[in-house]
Structures are given as structure tokens and as C-alpha cells.
Amino acid sequence: MSTTPPLPGHQMPHEDYLNATYGIRSWLLTTDHKRIALLYLGSVTVFFFIGGLLATMIRIHLLTPTGYLVTPETYNKLFTMHGVAMIFFFLIPSIPAVLGNFLIPLMIGAKDLAFPKINLLSWYIYLVGGSFVLYSFATGGLDTGWTFYTPLSSIYSNSAVTPAVIGIFINGFSSILTGLNFIVTIHTMRAPGMTWFRLPLFVWAHYATSLVMILGTPVIAITLLLAGLERMFHLGFFNPALGGDPILFQHLFWFYSHPAVYIMILPAMGVISEIIPTFARKPIFGYSFIAGSSIAIAVIGFLVWAHHMFVTGESVYAALTFSFLSYLVAIPSAVKVFNWTSTLYKGSISWDTPMIYAFGFIGLFLIGGLTGLFLACLGLDIHIHDTYFVVAHFHYIMVGGAVMGYVGGLHFWWPKITGRLYPEALARIAAVTLFVGFNLTFFPQFILGYLGMPRRYHTYPPEFQVLNVLSTAGASILALGYLLPMLYLTWSMRYGKVAGQNPWPATGLEWKTDSPPPTENFDVTPEVTWEPYDFQNRPDLGLTAGAPSLAPAHGDD
Amino acid sequence: MHRTGELYGHFETLEQQKETATLGMWVFLVTEVLFFGGLFMTYTINRHAFSTAFGVGSNTLDLTLGGGNTVVLILSSLTMAMAVWSAQVGKVGWFGIFGKVRWVSIFLIATLVLGTVFLGVKVVEYKQKFDHHLVPGRGFDIRYRSEHPTASDNPKEIAAEKEELEKAFAKDPDINAHAQLYFSLYFGMTGLHALHMIVGAGLLLWLIKGSFAGRFTPQYNTPVEVVGLYWHFVDIVWIYLFPLLYLIDRHQ
Numbered sequence: 001m002s003t004t005p006p007l008p009g010h011q012m013p014h015e016d017y018l019n020a021t022y023g024i025r026s027w028l029l030t031t032d033h034k035r036i037a038l039l040y041l042g043s044v045t046v047f048f049f050i051g052g053l054l055a056t057m058i059r060i061h062l063l064t065p066t067g068y069l070v071t072p073e074t075y076n077k078l079f080t081m082h083g084v085a086m087i088f089f090f091l092i093p094s095i096p097a098v099l100g101n102f103l104i105p106l107m108i109g110a111k112d113l114a115f116p117k118i119n120l121l122s123w124y125i126y127l128v129g130g131s132f133v134l135y136s137f138a139t140g141g142l143d144t145g146w147t148f149y150t151p152l153s154s155i156y157s158n159s160a161v162t163p164a165v166i167g168i169f170i171n172g173f174s175s176i177l178t179g180l181n182f183i184v185t186i187h188t189m190r191a192p193g194m195t196w197f198r199l200p201l202f203v204w205a206h207y208a209t210s211l212v213m214i215l216g217t218p219v220i221a222i223t224l225l226l227a228g229l230e231r232m233f234h235l236g237f238f239n240p241a242l243g244g245d246p247i248l249f250q251h252l253f254w255f256y257s258h259p260a261v262y263i264m265i266l267p268a269m270g271v272i273s274e275i276i277p278t279f280a281r282k283p284i285f286g287y288s289f290i291a292g293s294s295i296a297i298a299v300i301g302f303l304v305w306a307h308h309m310f311v312t313g314e315s316v317y318a319a320l321t322f323s324f325l326s327y328l329v330a331i332p333s334a335v336k337v338f339n340w341t342s343t344l345y346k347g348s349i350s351w352d353t354p355m356i357y358a359f360g361f362i363g364l365f366l367i368g369g370l371t372g373l374f375l376a377c378l379g380l381d382i383h384i385h386d387t388y389f390v391v392a393h394f395h396y397i398m399v400g401g402a403v404m405g406y407v408g409g410l411h412f413w414w415p416k417i418t419g420r421l422y423p424e425a426l427a428r429i430a431a432v433t434l435f436v437g438f439n440l441t442f443f444p445q446f447i448l449g450y451l452g453m454p455r456r457y458h459t460y461p462p463e464f465q466v467l468n469v470l471s472t473a474g475a476s477i478l479a480l481g482y483l484l485p486m487l488y489l490t491w492s493m494r495y496g497k498v499a500g501q502n503p504w505p506a507t508g509l510e511w512k513t514d515s516p517p518p519t520e521n522f523d524v525t526p527e528v529t530w531e532p533y534d535f536q537n538r539p540d541l542g543l544t545a546g547a548p549s550l551a552p553a554h555g556d557d
Numbered sequence: 558m559h560r561t562g563e564l565y566g567h568f569e570t571l572e573q574q575k576e577t578a579t580l581g582m583w584v585f586l587v588t589e590v591l592f593f594g595g596l597f598m599t600y601t602i603n604r605h606a607f608s609t610a611f612g613v614g615s616n617t618l619d620l621t622l623g624g625g626n627t628v629v630l631i632l633s634s635l636t637m638a639m640a641v642w643s644a645q646v647g648k649v650g651w652f653g654i655f656g657k658v659r660w661v662s663i664f665l666i667a668t669l670v671l672g673t674v675f676l677g678v679k680v681v682e683y684k685q686k687f688d689h690h691l692v693p694g695r696g697f698d699i700r701y702r703s704e705h706p707t708a709s710d711n712p713k714e715i716a717a718e719k720e721e722l723e724k725a726f727a728k729d730p731d732i733n734a735h736a737q738l739y740f741s742l743y744f745g746m747t748g749l750h751a752l753h754m755i756v757g758a759g760l761l762l763w764l765i766k767g768s769f770a771g772r773f774t775p776q777y778n779t780p781v782e783v784v785g786l787y788w789h790f791v792d793i794v795w796i797y798l799f800p801l802l803y804l805i806d807r808h809q
């Protein structure tokens with residue numbers, strides 16, 4: 001661990017976006033992208049809590065082979081509501097709507113997103129959609145699985161499917177409008193000198209994410225609308241009894257819901273691409289390849305959906321094609337991992353908290369990605385389809401990947417968002433706790449799945465108990481790992497050490513304004529004359545070129 | 558967000574603001590294509606599976622009303638394009654007792670009127686479907702019955718329809734279920750299109766208000782142009798819906 005040079009005393013800026021205006025109206029009617037990001041931060045945290053609580057109940061239930069806590073029907077509702085809350089209302093908006101919203105205008109030197117009012121509108125749409133879904137949770141729950149397969153969802157389910165479907169339909173427009181806003185902003189709002197290949201990789205990742213949002217989300221919207229109409233008016237689009245085609249529903253559903261995985265992971269990859277060069281003190285290796293691979297993942301991601309349906313009934317040739325295309329996604333993903341690793345090579349690495357999250361991300365994403373290849377393999381997938389192997393795989397991507405990126409990103413930009421540093425020692429402990437808890441929770445599930453334990457069952461044979469108990473034990477450590485940051489980050493908003501403009505220091509444009517930034521982001525529109533991640537030619541960062549110890553200072557250790 | 562004249566504070570120039578608004582609408586229209594895309598996909602799959610039932614469904618639609626509506630909508634696209642053009646050149650004319658009026662207001666009102674005519678005709682068509690027991694659900698019945706009023710009073714045509722139905726029943730005994738799929742899609746697609754028309758009419762009202770207040774000048778007319786893009790898109794959707802629902806397989 002590198003030694004820490006003393007931090008010169010910093011002052012909080014006199015006026016910033018947080019104290020420019022006061023009162024509840026100034027927040028609920030704000031069009032400032034930074035405040036809207038904080039509104040989102042609060043609301044996605046609520047859904048994270050709800051989803052987390054449901055997950056806890058699932059894990060407690062699975063402590064014993066016969067099930068311990070709830071009835072089988074309730075168990076179905078638990079995992080369904082866990083999935084719906086986490087996917088549609090936490091993971092998909094998490095990094096884009098919180099960090100992306102806050103950072104994209106700052107990173108490209110703009111005063112705001114292109115459509116500030118639409119940005120606020122999309123938060124309200126999120127709230128309305130979320131309320132419908134919570135109403136469904138509270139009045140009968142939801143037991144269809146987050147996939148809403150017909151005809152279970154449209155005919156047979158006795159739970160509150162209709163409000164849930166309406167809620168997710170409405171929430172889709174929040175996602176569409178966010179994506180639209182980002183794409184237009186990145187096209188038209190860049191500061192002078194901020195060319196496409198000077199954009200931070202975080203922005204590239206969000207551009208790719210936004211493409212998926214605007215092209216995929218409308219399809220899930222219309223699909224769920226049709227399923228909802230079918231349930232409400234007994235129509236037959238997806239009902240075989242009336243001549244409809246349930247497999248068509250699955251095609252339309254996965255046409256969005258597979259790319260949706262990339263809505264979750266691409267922004268996290270963007271976060272990691274910012275953290276790694278900062279704490280390796282090196283320009284990122286292969287900038288244009290990382291940027292291009294984001295776009296490639298978004299594009300190829302649209303061509304692989306039917307690998308969710310290898311056992312549902314599709315022609316052998318379709319299955320072969322989708323299997324091949326699914327393997328193809330591994331290439332741009334591997335390009336990223338190799339480039340991050342190459343950036344670390346001979347870097348001046350410091351073990352700050354965001355960097356620990358970045359390392360965690362790379363390791364977990366690697367496992368999640370490689371097991372994805374197992375599942376893309378036609379022969380093997382028949383064996384492990386719908387087992388805990390799949391559950392473990394996508395939790396490695398979504399929790400190990402997306403949530404690690406989200407929490408890491410929150411730490412990395414926390415000084416910019418609040419103007420204050422979090423307690424470093426505690427944060428490192430939390431990061432390690434999260435990593436350990438996560439692996440203990442989900443690694444046993446790979447083994448369980450490979451041995452044949454099916455997902456979504458509320459009981460299991462007694463020989464699987466040891467692994468299930470391990471998984472539940474891991475989940476409790478994981479919960480601690482999430483609670484810690486919530487506590488100390490909240491604490492640091494008031495008591496943390498003042499961060500100054502650029503505590504790490506990092507090279508992005510967002511670090512050249514005050515922390516927290518003024519409402520208009522920059523006092524003067526900046527002009528970009530430097531290349532991205534170029535530590536050597538940036539005397540303004542206060543680093544001496546080639547100096548061995550470049551670690552930033554912190555308050556508490 | 559403060560604003561100076563028509564320029565919002567987070568933009569540097571009016572050109573940048575206009576470019577942003579236009580691009581935003583184009584991106585939105587891309588999502589709309591995908592939104593309708595799901596429906597068109599469902600239509601295509603089912604049309605392929607149940608072509609007999611879908612053909613019979615097409616027969617029950619009123620070609621005169623549908624075709625007339627298509628003309629109305631294309632005309633409304635013309636008046637919308639004229640509205641954008643007159644906003645850009647700032648054309649003003651004398652209209653008798655009303656005195657000096659901007660042409661853009663006239664064309665916007667014409668577009669709104671045509672759009673309302675379209676929606677009115679759609680209401681008439683929907684009512685026919687209710688009268689003819691062609692709304693999916695318990696009372697649905699694709700079979701011809703003398704007590705059902707038909708779209709046409711021509712006895713020759715009614716006889717031809719009856720004969721065609723008998724043939725169709727021989728081909729597809731489950732036609733009553735499959736024709737419900739056709740009408741589910743008919744109401745789904747035209748209903749969603751009509752919803753877009755209603756939104757468009759609301760936007761037109763907002764534009765008309767702005768244009769009477771003199772908001773649109775040759776220097777600043779972005780809202781007219783952006784709503785124009787939307788209006789043309791909604792028209793184009795109908796240009797696809799009309800042949801798919803009314804024309805294909807009609808009276809083989």
C-alpha cells in the first residue's frame with residue numbers, strides 16, 4: 001500500500017447545487033440533472049431494500065430441505081417480486097439514472113442534459129410505475145416469475161398480475177426517456193474540443209446502454225401491454241386455446257430482456273473503465289477498443305435472445321445460430337477485461353476503495369461471463385437449464401458485476417456528489433466484506449445447479465443442505481456489506497472530510513469543477529485540449545510525471 | 558432552467574437548441590417504430606398461421622370508410638407540411654373579418670380538423686364492429702346472420718360474403734377463435750394509432766395557441782417542425798395499417 005501525502009486543507013464551495021435553493025419544492029420541481037440523480041438515488045435505494053428483504057426471506061426459507069418460512073405459493077411470490085423489484089426498479093435505473101444522470105453533463109462539459117424537464121418527467125414516471133408495482137406486491141403479490149410467461153401470467157395466475165404489468169409498462173417510458181436524453185445530450189451538448197474520441201469511456205458505455213434502452217424497451221412495453229390486455233379482456237394473442245402463440249411471447253419478451261442485461265452491465269463497465277486508470281495512474285490501454293466494444297456488446301446483444309429458449313421449442317438451426325451468436329458476445333467482453341488488465345500492467349496501483357470494487361468486478365465478471373459460455377453451449381445448457389447454475393451465473397453478472405460497479409462508482413464519485421470523503425478504512429472493510437459475502441452466497445449455487453437443483457423450487461433433497469446453508473450464511477455477510485456503505489456514506493454527507501475539486505486525482509472534466517459542483521456545473525464553459533486519461537501531460541492534476549507514489553490523500557487513515 | 562427569449566439557459570445557441578430538439582424527436586420516433594414493431598410482429602406471425610380467418614376479418618371492414626380516412630390523413634400530412642413551411646417563411650395573409658392571420662395558424666387548424674375527422678370516422682367504424690358482434694369476447698360471432706346489420710346493403714355482395722364464409726369454415730373450423738385474434742389485433746393496432754392521433758391533436762392545440770400568440774417566427778419555429786415530424790410518423794403508421802388490415806386477402 002502506498003504512503004499517503006498530506007492533503008492540503010480544502011473548503012466547501014460557497015454556493016453549490018445542493019444549497020443554491022432550499023425547500024421541498026426546489027427538489028420536487030428541479031430540472032437540475034444533479035438533483036434528479038439524487039432523487040433517483042433515494043428511490044432506487046428503496047427498491048433495493050424491498051428486493052433485498054425478499055431475497056433474505058428466500059434464503060431463510062431455503063435453510064432446510066423442506067422449507068422453513070413460507071408456504072409454496074408465498075415462495076413463488078417471493079422470488080418473483082424479488083426479481084421484479086431488483087431488475088426493473090433497481091438494476092436498470094441504478095447506474096444510468098443515478099451516476100449517468102449526475103455525471104454525463106459534467107463529463108462532457110455541458111450545463112445540463114439536453115431535455116431537463118423530460119429528465120424530471122422520467123423520474124415521476126418511474127415513481128408512478130413503481131407505485132403500481134408496489135400496489136401489486138401489497139394486494140396479492142405476484143407469482144409468475146419475473147419473466148411473466150404466458151399463459152400463466154395472462155390466464156392462470158391468481159396473483160395481482162395486472163397492476164404489476166401496468167407498472168412495468170409505465171416504468172419502461174422512464175427508461176426510454178432517460179436513454180433518449182443521454183443519446184441526444186452526447187450528440188449535441190459536448191463542450192468545445194470534446195470530440196467523440198476524447199469522451200470518457202463512461203460516456204461511451206452510456207451511449208451504448210442508451211441504444212439498448214431506446215431500441216429494446218418499447219418492445220417489452222408493447223409485449224407486456226398485449227399480455228395485460230389478454231388478461232384483462234380475455235384476448236388470445238399468446239393463448240394457445242384461442243390460437244395464440246405462447247412462444248411468440250417468449251421471443252418478444254427476451255428480445256428486450258436479454259439486451260436488458262447489457263443495460264445493467266455496460267454502465268458498470270463504464271464505471272470500471274474510469275476507476276482503473278485513475279488508481280493505476282496510467283492512460284487506459286486500448287481506449288478505442290473499449291469504446292468500440294461497448295457498442296459491439298449493445299449490437300450483438302440484440303441478436304442472442306433465443307438462447308433463453310433452447311428447451312422451449314425452436315428449430316435446431318435457430319438454436320445453433322443463437323448459440324453461435326451468444327459466444328460472439330464474449331469477444332467484446334473479453335476485449336474489455338484484457339484492456340483493463342493491460343492498464344494495470346506496470347501501473348502505479350493504489351488500493352483505494354473504488355479500486356477494490358474494480359478488482360472485485362473484474363474477478364466476478366470473469367466468472368459470470370465464462371459460466372455464460374457454459375450456458376450458451378447447446379448440449380450443456382440442456383443439462384443445467386433452469387437450475388441454480390443459471391441463478392448463480394446471472395447473479396455473478398448482475399450483483400457481482402452491475403452492483404459492484406454501482407457501489408464502486410458511488411464511492412468514486414461520492415466526493416463529487418457531496419463534496420466530502422467517506423471514511424476510507426471502513427469503506428475498504430465494507431468492500432472486502434461484500435466480495436467475501438457475495439462469493440459465499442453464490443459460488444455454492446454453481447455447484448448446486450450443476451448437481452441438478454432446479455431454480456424456483458421451495459424444497460430440495462437433504463443432500464443439498466450444506467451448500468444451501470453456506471449460501472444463506474454468505475447472504476447475511478452480503479447484507480452487512482450493503483448496510484455498511486449505506487450507513488457511512490450517509491454519515492459522511494455531514495461529517496466527512498472536505499474533498500476538494502479532485503481528491504484522487506482523476507483526469508475527467510467532472511473533476512475540474514467544484515465539489516459539489518455549482519448548479520450550472522462550470523463557471524465558464526470548459527475547452528478540452530487534452531486527450532483522455534493522460535496523466536503525463538496534465539500538470540494541473542498535481543502529479544509529477546513518473547513519480548512512484550501517486551496515491552491520493554484521505555481523512556481517516 | 559432560466560431562459561432568454563426562446564433560448565434555454567443550458568444551450569449556447571438557437572441552432573444548437575433546434576438541432577437538439579429535432580434529434581430528440583427522431584430518436585423518439587425510432588422507439589415508436591420498435592413499439593409498433595412488436596405489434597406488427599404479432600400480426601405477421603398470426604396472419605401467416607391463420608390467413609383464412611384474417612382474410613374473412615378483412616372482408617368485414619368498410620373499405621369506403623377506411624380508404625376515405627387514408628385520404629383524409631394524407632391530406633393532413635400535406636397541411637402539416639404547409640404549416641411547417643409557412644412558419645419558416647413567416648407568411649401572413651388577410652382573412653376577411655378575421656383580419657391579418659398567420660398562414661401557419663390556418664394550416665395548423667386545417668390539420669387539426671382533418672385529424673378530428675379521421676378520429677370521428679374511426680368511432681363510426683368501431684361502432685359498426687360492436688353492432689356486428691365483431692368485438693373479441695363472449696358475444697363474438699364471425700358468422701353471417703340476417704339480424705346482424707352488414708357493412709354493405711348490396712344483396713349481391715352480402716351473398717358473396719356468405720358464400721365465402723362457408724368456404725372459410727370448411728377450411729378452418731376454428732375460425733371463430735382465429736378471427737377473434739384478427740379483431741384483437743385490429744383494435745390493438747388501430748386503437749394504439751388512434752391514441753397517437755389524440756396525443757397529436759393535443760400537441761396541435763398547443764401549437765395553435767402558440768401561433769396565435771405569435772410565438773413562431775422564421776427565426777424560431779422548432780416546435781412546429783418537431784410536432785410535424787411526429788404527425789408525419791403517425792400518418793406513416795396508418796399507411797402500413799391500412800393495407801395490412803383492410804386490403805390483404807380481401808374477397809379472394
